[in-house]
Amino acid sequence: MKAPVIQLKSALVGYGHREGVCPIMLPINVSVKEGEFICLIGENGKGKSTVLKSISGEIPYLSGEVLINGKLLPSISASELAEQMSLVLTDRIQIGMITVGELVAFGRYPFTNWLAKMTPLDLQIVHDAMDSCGVLNLKDRYYSNLSDGEKQKVAIARALAQQTPLILLDEPLNHLDLINKAEIFSLLKRLCVDFKKTIVISTHQVELALQAADKIWLINGKHQLIETTPEAAIENHLFEEAFISDKVKFDPLTKTFQLKAI
Amino acid sequence: MNSNALKWGLLIGTLPIFIALNVMFGSITIPFADILSILLGQDSTSLAFETIIWNSRIPRILTAILCGAAISISGLQMQVLFRNPLAGPYILGISSGASLGISLLIMGASFFSITSFVYTSWTLAIASTLGALLVLFIVFVISLKVKDIMTVLIVGIMLGSFTTALIGVMQYFSSADQLKTFIIWTMGSLDAVNYEEISVITLVVTIGILIGVFNIKALNLLLLGEGYAKSMGLNLSKSRLWIILSTGMLAGGITAFCGPIGFIGIVVPHLCRIWFKTANSKVLFPASILMGINFMLLSDFIAHVPNSDIVLPINSVTAILGVPIIFWMVLGQKKISNSI
Structure with a gap:
């Protein structure tokens, strides 16, 4: 059986300090198969970029295991990683x-x-x-x-x-208008389907993610990264839990965020 | 593509013209027939003419060629490494380190009451090399420890300020003669470099440029930023060290024998960018070498005002010649800061 493209086993991500380590969320357990399109969703400052940087090897993870194609991340050389x-x-x-x-x-x-x-x-x-x-x-x-x-x-x-079989994108839709967002999203989805690319993106576009993603990685208010599908996320009211605000709420029927009061 | 071929043709075609100008003209007027026979190894009307051609003009031309290539390439590498259009060969404090060595030699000699000190080009070269190596070594060690390249840049600039301050203190306590010797060194000079010294410079510059050729790929990846460069398999700290090493050899080697040759290191890479309309190091590397050599040969020709005894400081000539060109080119461009 082929090893998962990305696998995180009780991986603790965050930043190391002189005084010790500073994890920013609970240990992560996820596994990504070839050709999957994954959308990483969470509020600003909840650690989306940190998760991606820990997978790309830009920052070292604190404990646990991060495996790329079955190989432990720190043991993969930069040039080898560039091919994957x-x-x-x-x-x-x-x-x-x-x-x-x-x-x-x-x-x-x-x-x-x-x-x-x-x-x-x-x-x-x-x-x-x-x-x-x-x-x-x-x-x-x-x-x-x-x-x-x-x-x-x-x-x-x-x-x-x-x-490379795997592409990571950190908030690729920032500063783009609606049409461009949709174009980039469908482009990425097409790459997964046509070329069997595995793609992980972090984004704030929940509505688009629900339509295109194979899986959602949702960082909620309890500092957990939950691996789920769009359907399961809606059924289990995960978005309502992740985005708690008195100004906006997720509407499961329309799959969009609605203003509570203007 | 055609217009680029024309540009390359111009850069290469002007080389023999400028070399010929530098052979033919100088403080002493030598008849054209004599120049030809001297170059062909035949007898000429005066032995003095032979000495002037072989021991003054030809070494000067060779020095100008080495200098133009070396300083331009070190400037190009520094601009890309620091992603800063104002960076040049001396941004890491090489010239101030060399100046410290020189001022210690010139002005410090009196502190140790060495009154009858002889300033040969070798003692000057050794002093400036030691000074430059000291500063470069500090920058080297720091760049190994520090991740952020901007920190390295700040350290280089601060070390420069620090050594300049030390030099200032020494200058305050030195005599008028010593000051003059030092100031003249800072103006740069391609004269008084003999063949023995040229062979040393040639070796250092050749190695520096060869390392530079190996750096071209890294330079292009660094254009995208360090994050992307790393994601494409570039070993950041390793390539950073090679770039600094190459720059140190090129700028340090020239500074040791010619003094800090200013201006062209910053300007030539920009001229090439604007002219070839690209930031691609594969183009800029050879273009900067050719453009730098041309620029240096032309400046040296002007510095030795033909048919007069006047020899202008080379650093003043490069600036006076270069600034109008830069104004003319930059003002025609929309965004120079965005060109790297």
């Missing part, structure tokens, strides 16, 4: 005078020689990645001149060019 997992980070890429084509081609760098020479196969992969993300027509434009939505699609194309 690609990232789309929250921090905007500040880059001037680099074309979309060049930026997407950077995704091939882990596989090129010391001079980063592109083979015809590399160029084909870059071309296909741009095509899949609908940015092929932007190939010769400077990345810095693009709109936010276009930039995000290019960032995803770069991750796709890395040809």
Whole structure:
């Protein structure tokens, strides 16, 4: 049997200090299969980014186990990890005078020689990645001149060019308008279905997540990360528990958040 | 693609022109026929002409070539490493470290009552190298411990300020002659470098540039930011060390023999970015080498005002020549800060 793409066993995530460790939520137990589209949902400051960074190896987890394709995370070298997992980070890429084509081609760098020479196969992969993300027509434009939505699609194309089975995206929908959010969401879903990519994104778009996600990772008010499906989350009133406010409540019928009083 | 070929052609084509200008013109007017016969190894009308060509002009041209390439490449690497358009070869305090070494040699000599001290280019080179190595070593150790690259930048700048303050104290207590010797060193000079020294510079610069070539891939990945670079398998601390090492060798090696050659390290990479309209290091690396050499040869030609005894400080010439070009190019651009 194939090992799960991502597996967290009693993993404690948070930050280490000189005085000791500072976990920010209860131990996490999740398992992700190939081709699954996972949406990580939770309020600001509840630790979505910390979970993703612990899976991507950017920060060390405190205890327990994080396994990528069955291998314990700290034992995977950076170059090995680059072949298994690609990232789309929250921090905007500040880059001037680099074309979309060049930026997407950077995704091939882990596989090129010391001079980063592109083979015809590399160029084909870059071309296909741009095509899949609908940015092929932007190939010769400077990345810095693009709109936010276009930039995000290019960032995803770069991750796709890395040809990793797993892609992590940290709040890829921030600052995007409704149409762009929907386009990115359906693009990611398509990558899961068509290319068997495993994708984990953190997002605040609960409504969209409920329609597209295979699984929801919900961080609730009790600092638990709950692995669930969209249907189960609604049935068990998990969103009502996770988002407690006197201004807004989740309506299970319409699967949307409604203002309580204006 | 065609316009790029033209640009490369221009960069390469101007090289022999500037070299020829530097051979042909200088303080002493040498007839063209004599220059040709000297270069071809035949007899000329005066032995002095031969000495001038072989022992003054040719070494100067070689130094200018090494210097232009080395300083531009170290500037390019620093700008990308720190993601800062104002970074240059001396941002890590190499020049102030070298200056400290020099001022200790020049001004400190009197403290130890060494009155009849001879300043050869070798003692100057050793003093500046030791000073630069000291500062670079501190930056090196800190960059191993510190994760945030901006902290490294601040440490470099602060070390620079600290050594400059030490130099200030020494200057206050030194004589007018010592001050003049020091100030002239800071103006930079491509003269008085002999073949023996050139062979040392050549070795150091060649190794520095070779390391730089190996850094090109890392430089491009760093354009995306450290988070992305790491996610694509780049070992951040290792590549950071190689970049600092290359810069240290290039800027340190030149500074040891020519003094802190200012301006072109910051400016040449920008000129190449604006001209080639790219931030891709694969293009900028060779372009900066060629542009730097051209710039240095032209500056040196102007510094030795043809047919006169005047030799201008090279640092003043590079700035006076470069600033108008920069204004002209930058004002035509919308966002220079966004170009890296």
